[in-house]
Amino acid sequence: xxxxxxxxxxxxxxxxxxxxxxxxxxxxxxxxxxxxxxxxxxxxxxxxxxxxxxxxxxxxxxxxxxxxxxxxxxxxxxxxxxxxxxxxxxxxxxxxxxxxxxxxxxxxxxxxxxxxxxxxxxxxxxxxxxxxxxxxxxxxxxxxxxxxxxxxxxxxxxxxxxxxxxxxxxxxxxxxxxxxxxxxxxxxxxxxxxxxxxxxxxxxxxxxxxxxxxxxxxxxxxxxxxxxxxxxxxxxxxxxxxxxxxxxxxxxxxxxxxxxxxxxxxxxxxxxxxxxxxxxxxxxxxxxxxxxxxxxxxxxxxxxxxxxxxxxxxxxxxxxxxxxxxxxxxxxxxxxxxxxxxxxxxxxxxxxxxxxxxxxxxxxxxxxxxxxxxxxxxxxxxxxxxxxxxxxxxxxxxxxxxxxxxxxxxxxxxxxxxxxxxxxxxxxxxxxxxxxxxxxxxx
Numbered sequence: 001x002x003x004x005x006x007x008x009x010x011x012x013x014x015x016x017x018x019x020x021x022x023x024x025x026x027x028x029x030x031x032x033x034x035x036x037x038x039x040x041x042x043x044x045x046x047x048x049x050x051x052x053x054x055x056x057x058x059x060x061x062x063x064x065x066x067x068x069x070x071x072x073x074x075x076x077x078x079x080x081x082x083x084x085x086x087x088x089x090x091x092x093x094x095x096x097x098x099x100x101x102x103x104x105x106x107x108x109x110x111x112x113x114x115x116x117x118x119x120x121x122x123x124x125x126x127x128x129x130x131x132x133x134x135x136x137x138x139x140x141x142x143x144x145x146x147x148x149x150x151x152x153x154x155x156x157x158x159x160x161x162x163x164x165x166x167x168x169x170x171x172x173x174x175x176x177x178x179x180x181x182x183x184x185x186x187x188x189x190x191x192x193x194x195x196x197x198x199x200x201x202x203x204x205x206x207x208x209x210x211x212x213x214x215x216x217x218x219x220x221x222x223x224x225x226x227x228x229x230x231x232x233x234x235x236x237x238x239x240x241x242x243x244x245x246x247x248x249x250x251x252x253x254x255x256x257x258x259x260x261x262x263x264x265x266x267x268x269x270x271x272x273x274x275x276x277x278x279x280x281x282x283x284x285x286x287x288x289x290x291x292x293x294x295x296x297x298x299x300x301x302x303x304x305x306x307x308x309x310x311x312x313x314x315x316x317x318x319x320x321x322x323x324x325x326x327x328x329x330x331x332x333x334x335x336x337x338x339x340x341x342x343x344x345x346x347x348x349x350x351x352x353x354x355x356x357x358x359x360x361x362x363x364x365x366x367x368x369x370x371x372x373x374x375x376x377x378x379x380x381x382x383x384x385x386x387x388x389x390x391x392x393x394x395x396x397x398x399x400x401x402x403x404x405x406x407x408x409x410x411x412x413x414x415x416x417x418x419x420x421x422x423x424x425x426x427x428x429x430x431x432x433x434x435x436x437x438x439x440x441x442x443x
Contacts, residue, residue, distance in 0.1 A: 021428045025296060031062040033127040034093030038067045044091065047119055047130060052089070054423050056176060061295050064094040068177045085135040085166030090177040092131045102131040109137050135166060140178045140198045144233040148196055152234050156224055158185040158192050184239060191239035192224060196232075202350060203230040209349050216267055219260050221338075221345050240345055245384065246334035246371060252342035254334075254384045258391025260346055265326045265357045265397060275325045278353045282315050285414055292417050293435070297428055303435055307413055310442045314406045325354040332360040333367035334384060358399045362407025364388055369408070370415060373433055380408035380441055405441045412438040 019040065026036035037043045038054070044067075045051050056068040071087050094102065102118055109116035116133035120126070136145055149165045166172070166183060173193065174182040180197040197203055207230045210223040221237035229236070245253055290308045294301045329336070330351030338345040365381025375382060379401060392399060412434045419430035 017426045017428065018424075021297070028298075029062055031095050032065060032093060033096065033125070034130050035059075035065050037121070037128060037130055038065050038091050038093050044069065044130075047121060048089075048091075048132060057421050057423060058177065059420075061292075062095070064092065064098075066090065066092045066177050068175050083171035084164075084168045085170070085172055085175075085181075085183070086164065088172055088175055089132060089134050090138060093129065096127050096129075099129045102129060105139060106131060109133065135172070135175060135181060136164075138177055138181075141181060141196065144196050144198065144200075145181070147232040148194070148234055152194075152196075152225075152229050152232065153185065155226060155229060156185070156187075156192055156194065156236050157189075158187045158194070180233075192236050193239055194234065194236045196234050198233060200231050200233045203233045203235045206230070206235050206349060209352060212267070213264070213349070216263065218263055218267075219256075219343075219345050220349075221347060237347070241338040241340040241343075243339060244335045245337040245339055245344070246367075247339075249383070250339055250342070251383070251387045253337065253339040253344050254387035255391035255394075256342060256344050257337045257346070258388040258393075258397070259395040260344065261329070261332065261360055261388070262392045262395035262397035264329060264346075265360075267327050269325045269327045269354050275354050278355050279315070281353070282355075282410075283312065286311055286315075286410075289414050289417060293431065296417075296420055297431060300432065300435060303439060307409070307435060307439050307442070310439075311406075311410055311413060314442060315410065326357045328353060328355045328357060328360050329363075330355070330359070332363045334364065334371075335367075356403065356407065357397065358403030359407045359410075361385070361389060361392065361399055362404045362409075363411045365404055366408040366411035366415065369412065369437060370434065373437075376437065380405050409438040409442040412441070 022039040023036060026032075026039065029035055037047055039057065041053050044054060050071060051073045052069040053072050054067050054069050058066045068088060068090050071089070092102065099118075106116045106118040108114075114133070114137045116131060116137045119130050119132060121128050136142065138145070145166075153165065169186045171184045172181065173184055174180070178198065180195055182193065182195045185192050185194055195203075203225065204227070207223055207225060207227065210220055213220045214222070221240055224236040224238065225234050245257060286308055290304055293304050329346070329349060330353045331348060336346060336348050338347060362380060365379075365385040368381045368385050369376050372382065381388075381404070385404075389399065389404070416431045416434040416438075418424075419427035419434075424430045
């Protein structure tokens with residue numbers, strides 16, 4: 001289907017596949033009667049009275065569903081070019097007994113002149129209630145975003161000219177509702193990338209870690225946020241590079257990333273680091289993923305149970321074999337490596353922990369497989385992973401292919417929820433593929 005018409009027909013078929021899976025999920029969860037409304041672009045657009053596309057979903061079975069959306073018709077005459085916060089919003093639906101709490105938030109927002117509203121479709125759907133609002137009225141993020149507006153941007157030397165501080169020339173890079181917002185903010189010199197998180201300890205720990213990494217010569221971006229910013233969940237770095245390692249072939253950069261990763265693994269772990277706590281967290285992640293996938297796609301229960309059992313056994317064995325705790329990135333992939341020609345900077349150390357060093361390399365390989373399912377081979381990862389491992393070993397790192405395969409399977413399984421969360425065009429097929437690929441690697 002390489003013709004425009006063929007691609008359009010394929011897109012319509014995939015959309016139908018996703019809609020069928022979403023409707024089946026909503027039918028199984030009568031406790032959240034508004035679920036189908038916040039999983040379907042057309043229904044949500046009808047509800048909000050404007051054209052939107054859902055870009056992120058966080059679903060808690062039998063409890064709630066929170067989504068981020070982007071306005072698809074935003075721009076002309078609105079004072080936005082489609083990149084600012086005004087182009088985005090969120091919606092939340094929950095069980096009927098908690099609708100009163102949503103109403104209270106909407107009332108409080110309206111009294112402040114905010115934009116949260118509670119919407120109920122009509123008398124045919126009396127149980128459906130959806131709260132909707134702008135990024136600035138994201139309830140958990142709102143206090144830190146207000147501090148960023150009133151104090152933080154000035155401390156960072158960033159003073160956007162827009163009337164609304166998150167509208168252009170500020171551009172939103174990532175928005176994960178009730179968790180974090182990443183935005184690019186212009187300054188008189190280079191743009192600044194500012195991350196605002198709900199939890200201040202995340203930013204404070206990141207500030208301390210970035211200083212440690214720099215002192216060890218690890219290629220990271222300088223931290224611009226001071227402790228006061230960090231106390232309000234804010235971290236910031238200057239804009240740098242021409243993209244990330246996931247954007248195309250760059251063997252020298254992949255090789256250097258491997259060298260840098262070996263240097264990170266060679267650093268002393270933080271005092272009090274507890275490898276057993278990491279193992280317990282891994283088990284929790286595996287069990288939570290198993291529960292979510294079998295909820296989303298009950299037909300996958302058998303392969304998911306088989307995969308979970310193999311991963312529990314393999315990860316447990318890796319923990320017993322580990323001789324010395326190693327500090328790992330915890331979420332390593334090509335998009336965590338910024339590039340400027342062969343030069344690199346490693347970013348996003350939010351999930352640093354103490355674990356098996358093969359975990360980072362397997363994670364990188366898994367994400368490379370996910371990016372190109374048609375190109376996977378007998379081992380995890382592709383050309384970038386091979387270059388990464390070469391650089392890692394040449395810099396003194398030690399890793400076995402079996403270890404890489406195990407941790408690649410682990411990352412593939414954890415990421416198997418992401419096609420649903422990120423509203424992939426055929427998320428059931430994508431999820432199924434990742435589970436099958438993980439089973440192949442850990443057979």
